[in-house]
Amino acid sequence: MTNAFFFSGRELTDEEIPSFPDLHHFTVRPGLSDPPQHCHRCGNTSNLSSHPCVRCGKRCTYCRNCIEMGKISSCTTLYRWIGPEPAHSKRAGMLHWSGTLSAGQKMASDNVLLAIQNRSEHTVWAVAGAGKTEVLFAGIAAALSNGKRVCIAAPRADVVRELAPRFEKVFPDTPPAALYGGSPDRNTYSPLVVSTTHQLFRFYEAFDVMIVDEVDAFPYTFDQSLQYAVQKARKKESALIYLTATPEPAWQAEIQAGSRDATLIPARYHRQPLPVPKMAWCGNWKKSIVPVPVLKWVKEKEKALVFYPHIDTMDKALPIFKEINLRIESVHAADPLRKEKVEAMRRGDIPILLTTTILERGVTFPGVDVAVVGSEDRVFTESALIQIAGRAGRSINYPTGDISFFHYGKTEAMVRAVKQINEMNALGKERGLLDS
Template sequence: MKGSVILMNAYFAGRELIDEEIPTLPDEHIATRPAIHMDNGQPRCRRCNNTTNFSSHHCARCSQLCLYCRHCIQMGKISSCTILYRWIGPPPKHPENAGTMHWTGTLSDGQRIASSNVERAIVHLNEHLVWAVAGAGKTEVLFHGISSALAAGKRVCIAAPRADVVRELAPRLAGVFPDTPPAALYGGSPNLHTYSPLVITTTHQLYRFYHAFNVMIVDEVDAFPYTFNSSLQFAVQKARKPDSALIYLTATPNTDWQAEVKSGKREATIIPARYHRHPLPMPKTKWCGNWKKSLLPSAVHSWVKTKLDAGSRLLLFYPHIDTMEKALPLFKEIDPRIESVHAADPLRKEKVEAMRRREIPALLSTTILERGVTFPGIDVAVIGAEDAVFTESALVQIAGRAGRSAGWPTGDIVFFHYGKTNAMMKAIRQIKEMNRLGIERGLIDG
C-alpha cells in the first residue's frame, strides 16, 4: 500500500479529477464532491463555475436524463452524476536542491527592483502586478522569487493563456532550475500527469487543479482568452491555496488596472524600459485609404518595397484572415518568399521558424503574433489599424515586436489606417509615457 500511496500522490497531488482521468482509484486519502451542484436553484459546475451553459442527455452511467456542462466539455464530460476526486494524502517530497538556480545572467536596474518586489510578495503571500514593457525581460524577474519558494518547499505555478508560451517557457525554466524540472501542461502535452513542484501550464489546464499552489503567477494577464473568460479567472483562484501569493505579469494592463496602479490602489512594479537601455520605438500613423478594397494600398506597397530593397525584414499585421489571404498574392509580386500565418495554419510553427532563420523577408500575420515572439531586427506595420480587433493593448504589444534585442534596439512601426481611433492614440500615448518614465528613472540612456 505504501508504494501505491507514493505512486498516487505523485500523479494526483493538487489535482481534482473525474474518474475517467484516474487510472486506479485508491482506497484511501481521497475526498469527493459532486461535479455539478444546485446553487439557489441554479446548476453550477464546480470545475469551471459555469451556471448557464448546460444541456441534458440520457446518461449511460446513471440511466437517467442527466445534465452536463457544455462550457468545459473539452476537458472531459461533467454530468450531474459525475464525482470529482482529489488527493488528501501526504504530498510528494521535493527534489534535493529544489530551487537552486543555474543562471549566470544579470538583471537591469528595473528588473532588480521588480525581482525584489516579487520575492517579497511571495514570502508574504501578497498579490503583486509587474507592469513591464514588451522586451523588458519579465521572465527573469521571476527567477529569485521562484527559487526562494521552491527552496522553502512551496509549489509554484506559472499560467499563461496560450500553449505557445508554455512551450517557450518550459525549456528556459528547466535550464534555470535543472534540479526541479518543470511539468509543462497544455492540450496534447506528453507530461499532463507528471508531478513537479514547478508547473508551467495553460490557464485551461487549471480546471483540473484544486488548492494546489502556494505561488500562482499569471503571465500575459491581459491576453485573450483569459481576460474575457471569467471561468478561467475562477480556475486560477481555485488552483491556488487559500493562503498563497498571486503575481500578475503584463505589458498592457487594462484601463481599470492602470488607474488602480496610478492611484496606489493596486500594488505594482512598473518596468518602463528594456534591459538594453534604449527607448521603445515610437509608432507613426499613416493614412492608407480603404485597404479593404485595395487589399495592398499604395502607401503600404511603397513602404514594404522600400524596406525590402534596403534589406529590412518585416512583420505585417492584418485584422482578419480572409483579407490577409487575399492580399498575400499581391505581396508575393513584390517578393515571392513572403508568407502569411494565422492560428489555424497547419504550417504556423514552420513559418515562424523560417522567419527566425531569415528565410522569409516579410511575414503577414493576424494578431496571433502580437506577443510571445521575437524576431531580431524587424520593422512592423499594421494594415487597417482602425479595425476593432486592434485594441490599445494589441497595438502596444504589436509595437513591442520592434527593437527588442540589444543588437537591433530600434525599428520602424507604422499604423496604416483609414481613420485614426482612440485605441491608436492611447497606444502611442502609453508608449510615450513609458519612455518618459524610463528617462526619469535613469533606465534609458541619452
Template sequence: MQKILFGKQLLLEELPFPLEEIRQHEQHGYLLFRKGIKRELLSCVRCGTTDASWFAEFPCARCGKVEFYCRKCLMMGRISECSQLVSWAGPDLNFRQIADPLQWSGKLSTGQQAASQQVAEAVENSAELLVWAVAGAGKTEVLFAGIAEALSTGKRICVATPRTDVVLELAPRLQKVFPDCKIAALYGGSEDRHEAAQLTIATTHQLLRFYRAFEVMIVDEVDAFPYSIDQTLQYAVEQARKPKSSLIYLTATPKKQWQQQCRLGKRAFITIPARYHRHPLPVPQFIWFGNWEKQLSKGKLPAISSKWAEARLAAGKQALIFAPKIAAMEKTLRILRRMDPSIESVHAEDPDRKAKVIKFRNKEIPILLTTTILERGVTIPNIDVAVIGAEDRIFTESALVQIAGRAGRSAEFPTGTVTFFHYGKTEAMLGARRQILMMNKEGRKKGLIDR
C-alpha cells in the first residue's frame, strides 16, 4: 500500500485493496483522509476549483443526501462532499541514491552549459528557476545535470508537460540517459499509474492524483495550452510538490507578466538566447496581402502568397503553412493542389494526423498546411514557414514565436524564411518579432551567435 499511495491522493474507491486492510493501516496512523469537497467554501480539494459553475448537485447513493460534486475534474472519477481522498501518512518511501546516474556522451553548447549549471544549483538548493530558451535551443539536455543531481541524492523528480505526445517522446529519451533509474510515464490510459517511480514523466492533468510527492518539479512548455490558462493545472503542480522542493519552468515564450518580473529582478531566470548551431533565429517578414478571406471565397489566393508556394515547389524546399481556421485551410489546400496534388493539410481532429506528419518528415509531402496544432513539437530539418492571416487573434505573440521557431532548427540547415502574410499588423505580430530580435541581440552580445 505504501508504494501505491506514497505521494498520491486517490479516492477511497480507487484503492486496489480490501476495506479491512485499509482500516488496519488507518489504525496505525499510516493514512491521511481528507474530504473531497469543502461545502462552506464550495471548493474541490483535488483540483482546487472554487468557481461555482463547476459544481452540481446529485442524490448520493452512498450517504443518501443531496450533495455537490465537482465537474471540473470529473474525468479523474467523481468527487463529492462525502468522498474521501486518501494519502499515505506513514513512513517515507526512501529512494536510493544512484551513483553516476547520467550516461550521456553528448556535449552542451555554451548557452546550454550555463543554463544546465543553474538548473543543477536550483535542484541542490530547492529553489525556483525559469529557463527561458529559444525554440530549438535543446532544453531537454539542459535538464540532465539537474536530474542527475537529484538522483544522486535520493530525490524524487517529476517532469510535467501539457501534452501526451511530449510524455511519449521524453520517457524513452530520459530512460536511455538514466538507465539505472526507474521511470514512469503517466498520461490518460497509461499502465504506469500505480508505479512509485523515482523519475516520473507526466501530463499536467495526471498531477491531480499526486499530493506532496516530488522534491524536484520541472514543468516543460509552461506557456502551452491548456496549462497556460487553466488554474486547476497550476494548482495541481503546486499540490504535487513537497513543501521543500525545487520548481523549474521551461519555455520559449514566457507570458508578459513573467517577462516583466525577469526584467525587474523579481524572478530567478536564465536565458538561452541562441540555438546550439550558433546561427541567429529567423526573423519574420511581414507581407500585406489584402482581404485574403474575400479572395478565398472566390476560389483564389492573393498572388503574392501563390508565388511564395510556387517558389518553394520549384526549389524543392519543404514548407509549413499555418492558417487560422480549418475552413480557410481547406480552401487554400484546394487552390494549392492545382500546383501539386501531393500537398496536404492537417488539424487536431484529423484521423490521419500522425501519418501525414510522418510523410512530411519523410519528404513525401512538399507543403503541409496546418492549424496551430503544429506550432510546437515538430522538427523538420529544412523548411520555410508561412502564416496566412497572421492578424487573426488565434495567432498570439507566443504562438507566432513558436511558429517562427519551426524554421532553421537543424545544424545542417540553420537558416529558413518565416513569412507572416497579413491584412493589417497586430501587436502580437510586432511583439513576436521584437522578442526574436531581442534574443538574437542577446545571443550576439553573449558570443553565442557567430554572425
C-alpha cells in the first residue's frame, strides 16, 4: 500500500495510482466533461478525437493534448485526495544558507516574502545570472515553517534537475521531490516540490505557494494548457511568484506602467556588468557549416558553448570541430546522453559543447564563452539571444566572457537583444548596483 501522504494534492487516474487505495478518502470526477467536452486534467477543449475503446467497449472521445501523460477519455475517472494533509516536520523551514544578498536581491527577496505572506502575485524580472534562486529562500523558509506547501515549477526538465539539488542543499531537512518525465521521485511526497510544468497536470489545489521559473520559456508561453496546469495546481488562496529574465513585451509594458506588481534586478549579484555580445559576419554558414571566423574563435577558447539553430547542421559541424579536439561534443533535446553530457561539460571533461537552444537557459558553466552560429535564424528570438548571452560571466570568479553572434545578416532580434543588455547595464550603474 502506497503511503497516503503521496496522494495529498494529487489528481490521478486509477492507472497512475501506484497501489489502489481505499476510496473513502477520495472524490472522483470524469476525465472529460459532458458536452461541451473539455479535459479536466489539462483544460483542452479543441484537440479531441474518438476511437473504439478497449477499456469500455464503446466509442470514446479522448484528449490528444495531454496523451503523453497517459490517455484521458470519456470512460476515464480522475481520483482526488480529500483526506487529511500530512503535518510538516518542525524543521521543515530551517534554511541552511550563509550567503548574503545583493541590494537588488534583497529588495526582491523582501517583496517575494511579502507576496507569500499576503497570498498575492509578484513578478521578479532579473537579468540572467542575477541570483533569482537565492531571492526565493526567505519566502520559502517562511512558508514551510508555517506548514505551507511550496512548488517551484519550470518548463524544462534540465532546469528542474539543476534546481532540485540547490534546494536540497539549503533545505536539507525538507528534501524536495523533483518531478519530471521518468523521475525517481514521482511517487514521493514532500512539502517542497520542484517540477516541470507538465507534471502539474497531476495536481489539484495542492500548493499554497506556486513559483514559476523561466515563465517566458518555450513551451510555457505558447501552451495554454501549461498555464491552466499552474492555476489548477495552486490553492484558491495562494501566492503566485513569476521569475523571468526576459518577460514578454506586454509584461514589460505592464511592469513599466506599474500595473503589474514586480521587482526589477538589472545587475548580477557579483556587481560586474553583463557581457555585451559582439556581432560578427561569417558569410553563408549554411553552406560552409563551420565558417572560418567560427573555427578561429573556437580554436582560441578553453571552455565554450557553440549554439546552432538546427540539429542537422550541428551534426554536420561536429566532425569538423572534432579535428580541433576529439573531446568536443554536441547535445540536443532528443539526445539520450543529454544529461550525462551536460554533467561532463560542468566537470570540464568536455571543453566545447555544440548545442541547440535546449541549453539557452537553466544551466550554469563557470568560465564559459558563448558563440551563436547563424544568429539571424528565426529560432534565435530576442529573448533566446539574451538568455544565451546570459550563460557567460555568471560566476563571481569568472564575471566576464566573450559572446559572439556569428551571422549572415543582422536581424531586429539581434539588435534588440544587444540593446536590452546595454540598457540593463546602464540601469544597474544608475542604481549603484555595479562596481564598474
